[in-house]
Amino acid sequence: MWISKIELTNFKSYQHAEFEFPEPSSGENIVLIGGMNGYGKTSILEALYLGLYGKDAIVHLARAGLKADDSKGYPTFLERAFNGEAKRDGQDSMSVRIVINKTKTKAIDIRRRWYFKSNSGIWTRDEEAVVWELTRGVPGTPKKDGKNGFLLPDLLDNQFVPAHIAPFFFFDGEEVKKLADQSRIEQVKQGLEGLLGVVLLRNLAERLKDFEASKRSSVASVDEDNIDRLLAALTADEARLDELRQDATTSTDRLRQLKADRESFIERMRSVGGGGGDIATVKDLVEEREGLRNAQREVQRALERILADKLPFHLMPKSILNDFRTQLQKEVTLADWQNECKTLQPKLAKFEKAFLEASTPEISPGLTDTQIAAIKGRIEAAWASLYHPPPSNCAEEVVHSYLHEGLRERALSFLDSLTVGQQDVHDLLAHQRNLTEQIDELGKKIARVEGIDRDGTFAELRNNLSTVSQQIDEVEAHIREDDREIFGLESTVNNTRSRYQQERKRRDDTSPVRQLVGKAERVRAVIDEVVPALFPLKVQALAAAMTKVYKQLAHKTQVSKIVIDNDGTTTILGKNGVEIMFDRSAGENQIFATALIAGLAEVSGVRAPMVVDTPLGRLDSKHRENIFGFWTGTSSRQVILLSQDKEIDPDFYERIHKHVCVTYLLEHIDVGDGIGRTTAKVGEYFGAAK
Numbered sequence: 001m002w003i004s005k006i007e008l009t010n011f012k013s014y015q016h017a018e019f020e021f022p023e024p025s026s027g028e029n030i031v032l033i034g035g036m037n038g039y040g041k042t043s044i045l046e047a048l049y050l051g052l053y054g055k056d057a058i059v060h061l062a063r064a065g066l067k068a069d070d071s072k073g074y075p076t077f078l079e080r081a082f083n084g085e086a087k088r089d090g091q092d093s094m095s096v097r098i099v100i101n102k103t104k105t106k107a108i109d110i111r112r113r114w115y116f117k118s119n120s121g122i123w124t125r126d127e128e129a130v131v132w133e134l135t136r137g138v139p140g141t142p143k144k145d146g147k148n149g150f151l152l153p154d155l156l157d158n159q160f161v162p163a164h165i166a167p168f169f170f171f172d173g174e175e176v177k178k179l180a181d182q183s184r185i186e187q188v189k190q191g192l193e194g195l196l197g198v199v200l201l202r203n204l205a206e207r208l209k210d211f212e213a214s215k216r217s218s219v220a221s222v223d224e225d226n227i228d229r230l231l232a233a234l235t236a237d238e239a240r241l242d243e244l245r246q247d248a249t250t251s252t253d254r255l256r257q258l259k260a261d262r263e264s265f266i267e268r269m270r271s272v273g274g275g276g277g278d279i280a281t282v283k284d285l286v287e288e289r290e291g292l293r294n295a296q297r298e299v300q301r302a303l304e305r306i307l308a309d310k311l312p313f314h315l316m317p318k319s320i321l322n323d324f325r326t327q328l329q330k331e332v333t334l335a336d337w338q339n340e341c342k343t344l345q346p347k348l349a350k351f352e353k354a355f356l357e358a359s360t361p362e363i364s365p366g367l368t369d370t371q372i373a374a375i376k377g378r379i380e381a382a383w384a385s386l387y388h389p390p391p392s393n394c395a396e397e398v399v400h401s402y403l404h405e406g407l408r409e410r411a412l413s414f415l416d417s418l419t420v421g422q423q424d425v426h427d428l429l430a431h432q433r434n435l436t437e438q439i440d441e442l443g444k445k446i447a448r449v450e451g452i453d454r455d456g457t458f459a460e461l462r463n464n465l466s467t468v469s470q471q472i473d474e475v476e477a478h479i480r481e482d483d484r485e486i487f488g489l490e491s492t493v494n495n496t497r498s499r500y501q502q503e504r505k506r507r508d509d510t511s512p513v514r515q516l517v518g519k520a521e522r523v524r525a526v527i528d529e530v531v532p533a534l535f536p537l538k539v540q541a542l543a544a545a546m547t548k549v550y551k552q553l554a555h556k557t558q559v560s561k562i563v564i565d566n567d568g569t570t571t572i573l574g575k576n577g578v579e580i581m582f583d584r585s586a587g588e589n590q591i592f593a594t595a596l597i598a599g600l601a602e603v604s605g606v607r608a609p610m611v612v613d614t615p616l617g618r619l620d621s622k623h624r625e626n627i628f629g630f631w632t633g634t635s636s637r638q639v640i641l642l643s644q645d646k647e648i649d650p651d652f653y654e655r656i657h658k659h660v661c662v663t664y665l666l667e668h669i670d671v672g673d674g675i676g677r678t679t680a681k682v683g684e685y686f687g688a689a690k
Contacts, residue, residue, distance in 0.1 A: 001100065001101065001102055001160070001607060001608060001609065001638075002021065002023055002024055002100075002101055002609055002638040003021060003048075003098065003099070003100055003101075003609050003611075003638060003640070004020065004021055004022075004023075004099045004100070004101045004107065005018065005019065005020050005021070005097070005098070005099035006018075006019045006044065006047065006048065006051075006096075006097070006098055006099075007019075007095075007096070007097035007098075008043075008044075008047055008095075008096060008097075009093075009094065009095045009096075009097075010082065010083035010085075010086035010091060010093065010094040010095070011043065011047050011081060011083060011094055011095070011096060012040060012043040012046075012047075012081050012083060012678075013039075013040045013043065013083070013084075013668065013676045013677060013678040014040060014043065014083065014677075014678050015083060015085055015086070015677055017678065017679065017680045018680075019033070019044070019664060019680060020662075020682075021638065021640070021661070021662055022661050022662060023101065023104065024635060024636055024637065024638045024661065025635075025661075026635075027632070027635045027658065027659060028635075028658070028659055028660060028661035029631075029632060029634075029635050029636065029637060029638055029639055029659065029661065030631065030632065030639050030641060030656070030659045030660045030661065031638065031639070031640040031641065031660070031661060031662055031663075031664075032641050032643065032648065032653070032660050032662075032663045032664070032685055033640065033641065033642050033643070033663070033664045033665075033666065033680075034643050034644070034645065034648070034663070034664070034665050034666065034685045034686050035642070035643075035644065035665070035666030035667075035668075035678075036644055036645065036666075036668070037644055038668070039666040039667070039668040039678055040666050040668065040678035041613055041614075041642035041643075041644070041666065042172070042613050042642070043081075043678075044611075044613075044642060045170060045171075045172070045611055045613045045642065046061070046081070047096045048096075048098065048170055048611060049061055049166065049170065050077075050078075050081070050096060050112070051096030051097070051098045051110060051111075051112045052098060052110065052112075052156060052160075052161075052163075052166070053153070053156070053163045053166065054112060054127065054129060054145075054152075055074045056153070056163045057163070058073065058074050058077060060163060060164070060166055060167050075123050075125070078094070078114055078123045079116070079121055079122065079123050081094065082094050082114075082116055082121050082123075084673070084674075084675035084676075085671060085675055085677065087116075087119070087121040088673065088675065090118045090119050091118070092115055092116050092117070092118050093113055093114065093115050093116065094113070094114050094116070095111060095112065095113040095114070096111075096112050097109070097110070097111045097112075098110045098111075099134075100159075100160055102159065105135060105136050106133075106134070106135060107133075107134040107137075108131060108132075108133060108134070108155070108159065108160070109131065109132040109133075109134055109139060110129065110130075110131050110152070111129070111130050111131075112127065112128070112129040112130075113127060113128055113129075114126075114127045115127065128144060128145070129144070129145035129152050130142050130143070130144055130145075131143045131144075131145070131150075131152060131155065160608060161606055161608045162606075165600070165601075165604050165606065167597075168597050168600040168601040168604060169601055169606070169608050169609065169610050169611065170610070170611040170612075171597060171611075171612060171613070172612075172613045172614055173594070173612045173613060173614045173615040173616070173617060198531055198534065201527050201530070201531060202527070202531070204523075204527065205523075205524045205527045205528070208520040208521075208523055208524050209524065211517075211520055212517045212520050212521060215513050215516065215517045216514075216517060226503055227500065227503050227504055227507060230496060230499055230500040230503060231500060233496055234493065234496045234497055234500055237489060237492055237493045237496060238493055240489060241486065241489050241490065241493055244482050244485055244486050244489065245486065247482055248479060248482040248483065248486065251475055251478055251479045251482065252479065254475055255472065255475045255476065255479065258468055258471050258472045258475060259472060261468045262465065262468050262469060262472065265461055265464050265465040265468065266465065268461055285442055285445055288442060289439055289442040289443065292435055292438050292439050292442065293435075293439060295435055296432060296435040296436065296439065299428055299431050299432045299435065300432070302428055303425070303428055303429075303432075306424075306425065306428075321415065324415075325412065325415050327395065327399055327400065328400065328403075328408050328411055328412055328415075329393075329412065330393060330394060330395035331395045331398055331399070331400060331403075331408055332408045332409065332412070333391060333393050333394050333395070334390070334394040334395045334398070335408070337390050337391055337394055344383070344386060348379075348380070348383050351379070351383070352376065352379050352380075355375075355379065356372065356375070356376075501521075504518075505518060532566070536566060538603055539564045539565070539566055540564075541603050542564055542599050542600065542603050543561075543562050543563055543564045543599075545598070545599035545602040545603055546562045546564070546570075546595045546596055546598075546599035547561050547562045549594070549595040549598040549599055549602075549630065550562060550591065550592065550595035552626065552629070552630055552633075553591045553594060553595060553623065553626045553627050553630055554591050554623070554626070558574050558575065558580065559572055559573070559574065559580065560573055560574055560575040560577070561573045562595070570596075591619070591623055591626075591627070594627060594630075598630070607637065609637065609638035609639065609640065610631070610637065610638070610639045610640070611639075611640040611642070612639070612640070612641055612642065613642040614642070614643070614644070614647065615627075615641045615642070615643055615647060615648075616628075616643065616647040616648060617647060624652065628656060628659075632656075632659045645686045649686065650685075650686055650687045653685060653686070662682065662683075663682070663683060663684060663685040664680045664681065664682055664684070664685070665680070665681045665684040665685050665686065666678055666679070666680055667679050667680075667681060
């Protein structure tokens with residue numbers, strides 16, 4: 001399944017634009033749309049939501065990391081999206097067309113159009129969504145959303161992506177990182193509820209509750225004093241229980257903030273005093289300074305060695321040094337030749353004996369004594385030719401006889417090292433200056449440490465740390481008290497509810513209508529019982545999927561497992577099973593959010609394309625390679641990336657272009673009256689052509 005076409009008419013800065021995408025194949029599953037910030041990349045993502053889901057898109061735009069003003073709603077969003085040139089020219093409509101291919105021969109063509117008042121650009125509250133089913137490009141009978149029993153949301157639920165899980169497939173890669181914040185655990189819960197159908201179950205429960213209320217109002221009144229008392233007590237206890245739970249949540253958030261404050265005070269104490277949370281002693285700092293001074297002395301000695309050992313040779317005539325070097329080289333060659341002669345000489349007799357005493361091959365007739373003597377003479381002459389005369393580059397006489405063994409080679413090596421580069425001296429001087437600066441800084445720190453207790457800085461930090469630690473103890477005690485009261489009140493609520501249900505059952509049994517209401521209540525009770533039992537099933541699957549994706553994307557290896565509680569809270573565990581409390585960087589936060597989105601998409605079971613705006617916003621090079629490897633890991637899944645030039649630049653594009661099936665480059669011009677126009681050029685991308 002892939003999106004084969006997106007067509008925009010009078011939508012935001014697009015007067016008219018068509019994007020056509022081929023089927024992912026042969027490892028080419030990436031669609032790359034490039035544009036500078038403000039050129040209309042995000043508009044493509046917004047158009048996808050609005051074209052598919054209409055007014056239902058508004059609630060999901062924020063979850064996808066896109067800006068949507070819920071207070072002003074759908075009409076305002078549409079009026080702001082209406083193209084400025086179209087409004088100026090008196091046009092009255094805006095449209096989005098999306099073609100989704102299920103196979104090469106089967107597709108769905110969805111076209112949604114909105115109508116506006118000419119000139120004013122006010123939405124008339126009139127819109128239409130028309131769907132054609134295509135077979136080999138031939139459209140069937142058009143179907144209008146909401147007409148003749150046809151509902152576009154049902155079609156999308158069955159054949160594409162339901163609206164409530166769309167943010168797991170179409171999202172802003174940088175902004176959606178907010179999903180990973182602990183304060184946004186409700187987003188995880190909502191995502192799981194959408195996957196499990198909990199949203200539908202809760203809607204059913206609310207409708208049943210309204211049904212019960214309406215039916216009870218039509219039933220003749222009976223003596224319900226006891227039922228009313230039980231209901232009043234149950235309502236009060238449930239309200240108190242909700243209040244306690246909210247207080248526990250608030251206290252938990254407060255505890256988290258206090259612990260962060262405590263870490264801040266500890267870090268500040270370290271910065272003014274030293275490591276370990278305690279103030280460093282002057283002795284420690286003086287010892288550190290002495291170590292730097294020792295290093296400084298080593299640099300000074302290196303400079304002195306240059307002056308004492310090498311500089312004098314630079315003052316000698318170059319011809320003397322060259323003659324000295326040449327003579328040494330010749331003496332080394334002579335010594336090598338002499339050693340070789342000594343090595344070969346003992347082998348002559350052995351060779352001669354072996355040669356003359358050999359019986360094969362047979363020599364017939366045998367050699368005479370004269371012939372044998374001639375052969376011996378030739379062997380000796382040939383053997384002597386192996387090392388005589390000596391090589392031409394041997395010294396005729398040994399001048400430096402005081403140098404023996406390997407001293408001549410060492411002398412030559414020393415001559416080769418005589419060169420003193422200007423950069424070497426500069427580097428030593430720069431190192432000397434750096435050490436001097438560090439020594440001076442330590443001197444200032446020693447003075448600061450000596451004065452910490454006198455000016456009260458450390459005492460103030462210590463008092464603040466003591467205060468926040470005391471507050472942490474108080475909040476933790478308050479949370480424990482809330483937990484105890486919640487536990488007791490839950491038991492009371494369950495008992496009161498049981499008694500209330502028994503009394504109400506006896507009353508409702510007296511009337512067929514009451515019996516019908518009772519059935520509705522029993523269905524609601526089943527829903528209330530089933531919903532909590534559903535979460536553990538998908539929570540574990542989501543945690544496993546997130547762990548797998550996170551390990552694939554992150555280049556830090558200390559993470560062993562991601563755990564998700566039934567309330568949506570996520571915990572990162574290390575290899576030792578202990579929670580990791582490190583502060584995630586912006587890039588790591590985006591990796592974590594991507595793992596969350598990918599996990600939800602995996603658990604949903606939907607195999608749909610991905611559309612990602614700002615895909616690599618704050619990621620370093622390693623994270624970029626990992627996340628791109630993840631996107632190309634399933635070559636049959638279409639991935640549409642909306643990128644600016646700093647994310648996927650020409651160099652990075654050259655490395656990934658083998659996975660890219662088509663590119664578009666967005667260009668933007670000013671057409672007057674503060675209105676801009678965006679056009680899309682196929683086959684182009686920031687200096688690289690596909």
